[in-house]
Amino acid sequence: MRASLPCLTAAALLAFCLAPTTVATAEPYATSDAPLALTPPMGWNNWAHYMCDIDEAKVVANADALVSSGLAAKGYDTVTVDDCWMAKSRDPEGNLVVDAQKFPHGMAWLGAYLHAKGLKFGIYEDAGSLTCERYPGSGSPEGGGPDHYAQDARQFASWQVDYVKMDGCNLWVPPGKTKEQAYRDAYGAVSEGLRASGRDMVLSASAPAYFQQGEWGGSDWHKVLGWVGETGQLWREGKDIKVYNPAAPATSRWSSVLGNYGYNRWLGRYAGPGNWNDPDFLIAGAPGLTEAESRSQVGLWAMMAAPFILSSDVARLTPAGLAALGNTDLIALDQDPMGRQGxxxxxxxxxxxxxxxxxxxxxxxxxxxxxxxxxxxxxxxxxxxxxxxxxxxxxxxxxxxxxxxxxxxxxxxxxxxxxxxxxxREGCGAPVPTGQITGNGARCADGVNTTGVGAVVLAPCTAAADQRWVLGPRESVRLSGKCLSAGEGGAVELAACAPGEPGQRWTHRRDGALVEDVSGLCLTAPATAATPDAPAERLRLSDCGDHRVDQAWSLPV
CATH class of the missing domain: 2.60.40.1180 (Golgi alpha-mannosidase II)
Structure with a gap:
């Protein structure tokens, strides 16, 4: 898998509890004394349109088009050069070498050109020993040895880089460590190298994308999502957006947009100022999307507080795509300073x-x-x-x-x-979080069923009233006027709400766990039914595990 795009540094993340104005809790660490990326980054990257067919002229042309189109003035200000910009070997001192045929003026010149245009300069590297296209990476070689994290960060700082996209291909896992531990160590070292470089650089980390297992993900994926915000400001957590195919330009890319939206939409608990879930590039207005689909991608990305990073030939965006991307109301929505993902x-x-x-x-x-x-x-x-x-x-x-x-x-x-x-208008009360509670397999907690009176099961999502939960006062979770309650034998049920009643107070943690406060047990989803006709199993309480996917829940806001 090749993971693309920007990643993380950390800033304060809003705590979440279960009352109408609350929710999860856990503070990410800051990677810089100065908070970075307090709103989702915006800009351009070449990968989803040009892939390795990139050079100085194409970067400059797209930077110029950002300015002339008015997009730069609206916030699309970071121009990032992706993989394949360097030579296949480092120099004798271990420094990265710019491919002089592709970038004849060098990277320091390119950074100066972009800064003179009022733009920022972003560059690609990899936390492994080789990039995804097998150019020199920053990590230790296979089998062990010195890494180049600090050295590369200093080199980027000397070029006046503002943004580093750090991919995760070809990362060596030392004996005795798990893959998840190796990635945590590597991205921690990347973060430290950038911090010590003497220049603030936004870090886009791709670590979670190398652990994704379907839309809901596995345990290690959730573990990585839990710590990646300590290393950078934004992170790729799943598959790349479908790249442009010049041999078949009309090929639809809509299913790829929906797929990336699909895995990103459940992860709002990890987002906040300085930390952003990144479902990959905006391709609105580029070949492969209709006008409606282009609007959809912009609208959905704005609702998810996602980075607005184009990957297209900016000068050839369709008028409708350009209008959607430049819509100042949608940009303001994406950049809302609260930073709460929808x-x-x-x-x-x-x-x-x-x-x-x-x-x-x-x-x-x-x-x-x-x-x-x-x-x-x-x-x-x-x-x-x-x-x-x-x-x-x-x-x-x-x-x-x-x-x-x-x-x-x-x-x-x-x-x-x-x-x-x-x-x-005047007289309205505060909004009350109302909607579905989504669990393992993107299924919904359902309170009307034939399993038993008051029983709660996990069922396909229908948007019906029996799945419309309300996060009520005193950390209650309600459906049709009744409260989610700890029942007999570990089952949960709907029962009459009683202030202070044991078993009716819930805390939603940042890892997604929904914890019953008296017992300290976690709401647990049943296994997927073996056949479509099998009776639905009830939701239960069980010991809280380590980032168990059957104990992760997405709640309304």
């Missing part, structure tokens, strides 16, 4: 509804139409946590605002995503 509130085969709290008290809402035809939508305000409330709803694509007191309505084209910014 969450999926309801999902079925056709629609997904996401919500995102914003710094000024507004609430962003997006509706993705997965289907192949235009659909009417109607989203009650109560389904997104706004009760007895009138809002001004601004359609961020058209710019039109409407007074809404019942439901958001409209028509969404095939593969399109409607995005609204809701401003509550």
């Amino acid at each position: 969450a999926v509130l309801s999902a079925n085969a056709t629609f997904e509804v996401l919500a995102r709290p914003l710094a000024n008290g507004d609430r962003a809402v997006a509706v993705l139409n997965r289907s192949g035809s235009a659909r009417d939508i109607s989203v009650p305000l109560t389904d997104i946590g706004l009760y007895s409330c009138t809002v001004d709803a601004k359609d961020l694509w058209t710019g039109r605002s409407t007074e809404v007191s019942t439901s958001l309505t409209g028509k969404v084209a095939a593969h399109d995503t409607a995005v609204f910014r809701l401003t509550p």
Whole structure:
């Protein structure tokens, strides 16, 4: 697997508990005395369009196009050169050597050119012994030996680099260590090297992408997601976006966009100022996406507080793609200073509804139409946590605002995503996190079933009322007026809510665990049913394990 894009340094992450205004908790460490990337990075990288067919002229042309198109002035300011920029060997002193045919003026010149344009300079390296395309990496050689983390960081600093994308191919695992431990050591050393370089450089780490196992991930994937924010500011956690194929330019890339959205949408607990989940490059306006699909990618990435890093031929972006990428309302949404990633509130085969709290008290809402035809939508305000409330709803694509007191309505084209910014009017209470609780296999906690009275099971997500949970007062988790409660024999159930009742208070930890406060046990998903006709198994409480995927939960916000 080749993981691409920016990664992490850390800053304060908001704690999360289970009350309406709370949630998980754990503070990432800072990798610099000066906080970096307090909002998601924006810019351009060559990989998903040019791959190794990169040189100085192409980088300069795209940098110039960022400026002339107006995108740079809107925040797309970091230009990153990906893999294949260097010679195949280091020099006798161990320094990286720039490929002089591709970059005849060298990297210091390129950095100066970009800075003169008001842009920032980003560069690619690898934490392993070789990059993914088998150029010199920064890590120890296979079998052991000195690494080049500190030396390469000093070299980048001398070139006035602002941003380092550190990939994770070909990383040696020493005897006696697990792969996860080896990656933690390597990226820790990368971070220390950058810190000691004397120059602040944003670090984009690809470590989690080398542990991904499907959309929900495995135990080691979750472990890496837990520590990667201690090393840098953003991280690639899964597959690359599908690259442009010049031999078949019309090939659809939509399924790749949905796939990357799919694994990223459950990870909001790890995001916050200085730490960003990165589902890879924006390809909106490039070949392979329709106008609607381009809008969808921009809208979904903005809802997820994802880095806005283009990977395309900027001068040839379609007018519709350029309009979506340059939409100042969508950029403001992505760059909201609260830094809270949005969450999926309801999902079925056709629609997904996401919500995102914003710094000024507004609430962003997006509706993705997965289907192949235009659909009417109607989203009650109560389904997104706004009760007895009138809002001004601004359609961020058209710019039109409407007074809404019942439901958001409209028509969404095939593969399109409607995005609204809701401003509550005077008299509205605080939004109450309302929506689905998603667990292992991207299935939903369901409170209406035939397993038994009050039973709670894990079922396919339907967006129905029996999956619409409310994070209530006193750390309660409610459905249809009843509270999620510890039951007999380790099962959980819905029971009458009673203030102070043991077994009805829950804490959502940063690792995703949902812990019942009295017993200290974790809500645990059953194994996937062996056959479609098998009866659903009840959710239970069990001892909390080490980043168990069946104990990780995504909650509404």
